[in-house]
Amino acid sequence: MAKSKTTVLLSWIGGNDLSKVESGASTLLNGGAIASTLANCEFDEVELLYNYPQENVDPYLTWLSALTKSKVSARYVEMTSPTNFDEIYKAAHALIRSQQGKHHDISFLLSPGTPAMQAVWILLGKTACDATFYESSIEQGVRKVDIPFALAAEYLPAARKIDEIKLTDISMSRVPINAAFESIITRNPTMEMLKNRAQVLADRNVPVLIYGETGTGKELFARAIHNASKRSNKPFIALNCGAIPSELVDSILFGHVKGAFTGAVDDKKGVFDDAHGGTLFLDEFGELTPPTQIRLLRVLQEGTFLPVGGNKERKVDVRIITATHQNLFDLVSKGSFREDLFYRVAVGVLNLPPIREREGDLLLLAEHLIRELKEAEPSLQDKKLSISAKNFIVKQSWRGNVRELHSTLMRAFLWAANNLIEQTDIEEAMFTSKPQVSGLMSHDIAEGVDIKGLMDDLAKEYIMRALAYTGQNKKKAARLLGLKNYQTLNNWMEKYHLQ
Template sequence: MDAENILKHILVVDDEENMRHMLSVLLTGEGYLVETAVDGMEAVRLLKDKIFDFVLCDIRMPKMDGLAFLKAAESVEHGATVIMMSAFGSVDTALEAMKQGAYDFISKPFKTDEVVLVLKKAEERERLRRENIRLKRKIAELEKKSGFGAMIGKSKAMQEVFTLAEKVAEHPTTVLITGESGTGKELVAAGIHTKSGRVDEPFIAVNCGSVPENLLESEFFGYVRGAFTGADRDKKGLFEEADQGTLFLDEIAELPLSLQVKLLRVLQEQEIRPVGSAQRKKIDVRILAATARDISEEVQQGRFREDLFYRLNVINIQVPPLRNRSEDIPVLCDYFVKKFTKSLNRPDIEGLSHAALQQLLVHAWPGNVRELENVLERAVILTEGPHILPENLPENIQGSRADNVVDFLVGISSIKEGRRMVEERLIRQALEATQGNKSQAAQILEISYPSLLSKIKDYRVSGP
């Protein structure tokens, strides 16, 4: 649904019935959804209960005038743009109203097109304000390296992920992102949004497993006042908040079957019905979903609807685990060390020692990139010298793929034989850590590529 066609909700506050009637007719004809209040007190009550885009408020009113209303409205998180009007206007009154938060001021009597013009200007101002907020968020995300173009990965596996994500970004296609926990599925989703035509609209991420089941429907679709105990005002759900933008559903396999049915209907019909409402609302939201589970297995076990799976799995992007792309570890380490030396105010740390990097390269990384990030944050805190050493790493990483050397060489008296056994074992470990990448293995072992090939042949070492 085009954002321009969504009705703007406006509250007209004036003690004169004729003025309220005239403005209601005028603004309804201009495509606004209009409600009225006779004074500031009633207006504040309405702001607490409903969502308005604009408030058109008179200054001179009984009980609570316009300036008092502006002050009282500060305690209500209404988000509306307020425009004041008065037949007793002066420059001082206008300045005072704008100082208290009003966007503009109209003097009575006014021509009808004046009111419309001020509202259109306010709409444009609000659009620019939202765009500015989104751009600031986008810049902040890029600075954190969480945008797609800024994701780190030079391995072939990650380059394939980037290429596919780039291709699907410009289309409204639903994408299912799969991969182990900690691999960066949300970063891929955020990157797709950034590269899409929806970049200036909201990107909203929700972990489906973190929302209590009894609150899922109201969180997703919103609710109207009185829908249930405690619903004292209308509230937008995640789909409506993400209208025109992207909604990222992380851990989609955690959704109960009852909500899977409703999600399928939203995907098919592009409309939602808030809890407690008889009216449906059209929405335009791109859905990106992710899961760490084998969702096809979930379908076979009856825990996930097959029709929803096919609806979501138009394009599947599989993010590889860190252990399958060890060539990305050095660049990731470089980025995280720079990040934490800056955020933790440790400019004295220059980087990782070669020995520490070797330990990181051969670790299995069950927690993937998230685990690596946590390990390096800890290391930056504990390091005392200019370089991060193996002893600054967690114990489980210090001993990665390494058996006790003394036990390993028990019964060996020949230095030549012992050296051969150690070399063969180290080569096997390096090849296993790099998934058979001999060039990367040579770097880990600190020997030349031809020398490694020669030793592999001599020791008859096969692939991992």
């Protein structure tokens, strides 16, 4: 009788995986990309790579191992940068080699880690082994993704020599340090109006709140405002509040003194110190906990703060620009966000539209990115988009906005066999779902099932997905879920204790 294959999931550990657990996730479904994948799909073993401090990773591994039947293993990778293609390739390839020859069925989880890590998984999954690819997100859940193009193994050495810095900057949609309002590519009237308003705000030393879905250009606007302001020769410090472990928030924001807590071997400045005289950009601002909101309000009101473990206040001069995809006013009405802090930061407000609502901008952005890619990789100077590719691009919804458009076009640009990038190249570069049996549907009826519990899990999962997809807009989320109104959705959320 043939020996059945051992199913193995390979993945990098992402910062979001760690932060979800550190913030108190109690189930696999709300514990980040890796945990959600294990909740929906069964694997015999899980092999993880990470470049985070051991003290941050150990609690996560303990939590994950306790909630899954899979055997969980992890290895630390020494890297100079999480975007260094060569270092990522060596680490991932070594992990794959350790699995080969063991009669294993290998899958890669693409979601955690940097775009460079994702690109290397695809390269290796198409050349070094026959792998299955998975993605996990709040918006679309866990799904197998079909990457239909083929790669020759000979491409790997060349891929490792591509100008990694330029391509990584493009793939991550990094905002240039010298970003100006001219850097905001648009011909859309609404965007032009927002650029004009942002220029007015740049001349005034007031807080700015920027709303917008992921990938709409919130940091680009923040950079442009700073660079056009009187603070342009001072620091611009960007911080993603949603990626900060809860126990480190105060230290990262305000710094700490030596001995303030275990591991505080020296005095360390926080981002308020780093941004003194300049601008502090707080992305995912709605993720801050109420205690942190109180301390932040004091800094904004009085311009002073106390480092963790310190007894001497520091004075700071910082302009605050905040950004979020959440409806803060809705959070205020629910009591999860302080009203006084909301009005303190929402002096100048910019609401950035998704690119699907920016008429005339899709092709403009696509052509601009192709020009950037040609500059980054001169050997591909002759590549361009066909008419069919352009028509296809315009018809897509691009739920990930500019970020999704960028990553899709970058894959199509690199993998297209001919100089003319066709519609099929764009289609192949877009990750598409494969039908799969959900973890909710895979229980053995012979062993009995908790049907009420399964129905509750299903309801909670899709409520959270709908809220994430609509940017926490309850009215739209209720419509997507087939509920009569947002009050009905509120009742469901209260029933399942969802925030």
